[in-house]
Amino acid sequence: MTKRIALVDDDQNILASVSITLESEGFEVVTFNDGADALRGLLAEPVDLAVLDIKMPRMDGMELLQRLRARVATPAIFLTSKDDEVDELMGLRMGADDYIKKPFSQRLLIERIRSVLRRVEARSEGGPDLSDKAIVRGPLVMDPDRHLCTWQGEPVNLTVTEFLLLLSLAQRPGHVKSRDQLIDAAYGEHIYVDDRTIDSHIKRLRKKFREVDPTFSDIETLYGVGYRYKDMA
Numbered sequence: 001m002t003k004r005i006a007l008v009d010d011d012q013n014i015l016a017s018v019s020i021t022l023e024s025e026g027f028e029v030v031t032f033n034d035g036a037d038a039l040r041g042l043l044a045e046p047v048d049l050a051v052l053d054i055k056m057p058r059m060d061g062m063e064l065l066q067r068l069r070a071r072v073a074t075p076a077i078f079l080t081s082k083d084d085e086v087d088e089l090m091g092l093r094m095g096a097d098d099y100i101k102k103p104f105s106q107r108l109l110i111e112r113i114r115s116v117l118r119r120v121e122a123r124s125e126g127g128p129d130l131s132d133k134a135i136v137r138g139p140l141v142m143d144p145d146r147h148l149c150t151w152q153g154e155p156v157n158l159t160v161t162e163f164l165l166l167l168s169l170a171q172r173p174g175h176v177k178s179r180d181q182l183i184d185a186a187y188g189e190h191i192y193v194d195d196r197t198i199d200s201h202i203k204r205l206r207k208k209f210r211e212v213d214p215t216f217s218d219i220e221t222l223y224g225v226g227y228r229y230k231d232m233a
Contacts, residue, residue, distance in 0.1 A: 003117060004028045008038040008064065009053040009079065018051070021106045022113075035059030039067055046072050049116060051109070052096075053079045065096060075116050079104070098160040108187065115160040119147030137170050137229065140218070154212045161186045162205050165198070166229075169219065174231030176222055202227055 005027045007015055015031045022029045030047065032038035036058045042050065050068070052061035059067075061078055068074050078099040097116045100109055134143040139152040147163060149156045158166065168185035169177055177185075179198045186201070202219060209216040218230040 002026065002028050003048040004030065005113065006030050006032065006038065006042055006047040006050040008032045008035060008050060008056070008061065010034060010056045011053070014053075014079075018106060018109065021110065025110055027113075035061065035064040039064055042068060042074065043071055046074060048120075049075045049077070049113060051077045051079065051113070055081065075120050077109075077112055077116060096159075112160050115147055115163070118145065119160075121146075135167075135170060137173060137218075139213075140170060142167055142170060151209055151212050151216070156208050156212055158205070158208065162201055162208075165201055166205055166219075169227060169229040173229045176226050176228045178226040182227065198227075 005022055007018055007022075007029060008031075009015055010033050012033065015033065019029045019031055030041065030045075032041055033056075035052075035056050038050075038052075039059065050065075052064055054061040056064075065076050065078075068076075075097045078096045080099050080101050097119070098112050100112060133145055134141065134148075141150045142148070142163070144163075144167060147158075147160070149158050149163060149166070164186040165182055168182060182198050186198075202221075206216065206219055209218075220228050220230055222228065
């Protein structure tokens with residue numbers, strides 16, 4: 001079934017170019033250039049996923065998501081300003097499934113959209129079956145095809161970015177990954193983000209795992225070098 005994607009941004013160039021790309025990938029696309037119009041449209045005809053700019057006139061992306069989530073469980077990806085970490089953190093706290101900083105690669109956006117949709121489908125299926133790509137590291141289980149992550153059998157709900165960072169670390173336990181390597185794993189080689197963004201993601205990853213297991217300590221920091229996943233051997 002064709003997935004229906006909403007794009008909400010006050011930049012007409014972004015709406016036009018991203019719409020063309022998504023339609024070429026087989027998605028159905030609806031666009032809105034402000035949050036108030038989007039709220040009316042998305043409540044009348046819900047979509048499978050919404051891509052929301054945070055800074056918009058009349059109603060910003062965070063207010064839009066809050067009002068949407070009061071009525072429908074629409075998955076959402078935020079578009080944030082290049083250096084605005086406050087927007088990023090607030091967006092994730094409000095329940096956005098992921099965020100991408102402007103300027104962004106359209107191929108990266110498509111991959112994030114597909115990843116969020118796979119996660120939503122995996123939740124609805126509810127089954128524990130794992131794909132051939134799944135990795136198991138002691139109590140950690142990660143399945144990239146289903147965007148499934150569990151710790152000691154308990155689900156850990158991760159954003160797409162968090163999932164990609166953890167997957168990069170867990171694929172090679174004991175091997176140190178620099179912040180630049182983790183940026184490439186999560187964002188692609190042609191997207192610039194500040195090193196502090198990776199630190200913020202790692203902090204949130206640890207927090208989410210410690211909500212399941214207060215003793216979690218398998219993501220290790222090597223100060224001045226990077227991060228690694230603890231070698232279980």
